[in-house]
Amino acid sequence: AQSVTQLDSQVPVFEEAPVELRCNYSSSVSVYLFWYVQYPNQGLQLLLKYLSGSTLVKGINGFEAEFNKSQTSFHLRKPSVHISDTAEYFCAVTNTNAGKSTFGDGTTLTVKP
Amino acid sequence: GAGVSQSPRYKVTKRGQDVALRCDPISGHVSLYWYRQALGQGPEFLTYFNYEAQQDKSGLPNDRFSAERPEGSISTLTIQRTEQRDSAMYRCASSQTTGLTNTGELFFGEGSRLTVL
Numbered sequence: 241a242q243s244v245t246q247l248d249s250q251v252p253v254f255e256e257a258p259v260e261l262r263c264n265y266s267s268s269v270s271v272y273l274f275w276y277v278q279y280p281n282q283g284l285q286l287l288l289k290y291l292s293g294s295t296l297v298k299g300i301n302g303f304e305a306e307f308n309k310s311q312t313s314f315h316l317r318k319p320s321v322h323i324s325d326t327a328e329y330f331c332a333v334t335n336t337n338a339g340k341s342t343f344g345d346g347t348t349l350t351v352k353p
Numbered sequence: 354g355a356g357v358s359q360s361p362r363y364k365v366t367k368r369g370q371d372v373a374l375r376c377d378p379i380s381g382h383v384s385l386y387w388y389r390q391a392l393g394q395g396p397e398f399l400t401y402f403n404y405e406a407q408q409d410k411s412g413l414p415n416d417r418f419s420a421e422r423p424e425g426s427i428s429t430l431t432i433q434r435t436e437q438r439d440s441a442m443y444r445c446a447s448s449q450t451t452g453l454t455n456t457g458e459l460f461f462g463e464g465s466r467l468t469v470l
Binding site: 244246249272274276281282283284285286289291330332334336339340341342343344345346 | 357386388393394395396397398401408409412444446456457458459460461462463464
């Protein structure tokens with residue numbers, strides 16, 4: 241069994257400020273880790289993923305995330321946000337044998353001018 | 354097609370009616386997944402297929418829900434005798450499954466919003 245906890249349901253931040261969206265997971269098996277972004281009235285799209293290797297992964301739109309195995313975390317960061325980053329962000333885990341992904345409940349990032 | 358296509362985008366139905374939601378995955382994608390997303394929550398797994406074989410249906414809430422993918426491409430999620438609690442966004446996703454190279458990355462459609470009155 242696996243689970244995902246996104247620690248903040250809402251994160252308001254001013255434009256050009258840094259942001260961190262937190263994600264913790266639990267799993268009894270090896271997992272792949274993902275962050276997806278959902279813009280209004282659109283489907284979820286992949287932001288970045290961790291499969292193996294370097295624990296720091298870079299994604300689209302300047303986002304990056306760091307896998308921390310000891311803390312079972314996969315926090316998402318961006319050094320300077322834009323208004324266009326306003327969206328809902330979902331952390332997800334999938335066991336390495338494929339099959340279903342488990343999602344967190346999402347974090348709504350609101351970037352204010 | 355270029356992306357995952359779902360239809361209808363919006364469906365309003367009366368309690369007790371049956372509904373069928375359709376998903377056309379990305380061409381060549383072997384795996385197809387159905388998720389349900391309630392307002393303010395993340396997608397919740399329902400079921401998935403590799404080719405035409407239903408691999409896992411553990412997330413289907415009860416026997417009113419069923420899914421099929423008879424030719425390994427288009428899939429239909431059917432809800433019989435709908436109830437108000439079935440109202441949600443139903444999302445389909447597809448993925449490449451190539452054994453050891455599978456990355457688990459999902460490509461989502463825009464979803465079908467079901468409202469049961």
